[in-house]
Amino acid sequence: MHRLTRRDFGRGLGCALALAGSAPRVLAHDGPHEVEVRISRFAFEPALVEIAMGDTVVWINDDPAPHTATAADSSWDTGEMTRDTRAAITFDQPGEHPYLCTFHPQMQGKVVVRPDSNH
Ligand SMILES: [Cu+2]
Structure with a gap:
């Protein structure tokens, strides 16, 4: 044992x-991890990330245009990210967390949080 x-x-x-x-x-x-999502050419890359509970997703805007990463159910929001701005959200709830950019709603992504925890 x-x-x-x-x-x-x-x-x-x-x-x-x-x-x-x-x-x-x-x-x-x-321990807890950080996973990067780049925002480039009006798309989240990668659009789908899978993490463990307690991990953090960091969005980095490489575009000249401002973007957000905002939960489809509005439960979390990075707020506006201008060029080269980073924003981090830590996820404690397992399940699927679809999100979009409020300025360009065709920009969509998803964070899948596994029920296991790293810490
Ligand atoms: Cu956008």
């Missing part, structure tokens, strides 16, 4: 839960 240190307790618990399900899942990282 696992020997749990205080630091590893959360991850060990996640491991135990994974073992109770189907295949055990090995987490390749030690």
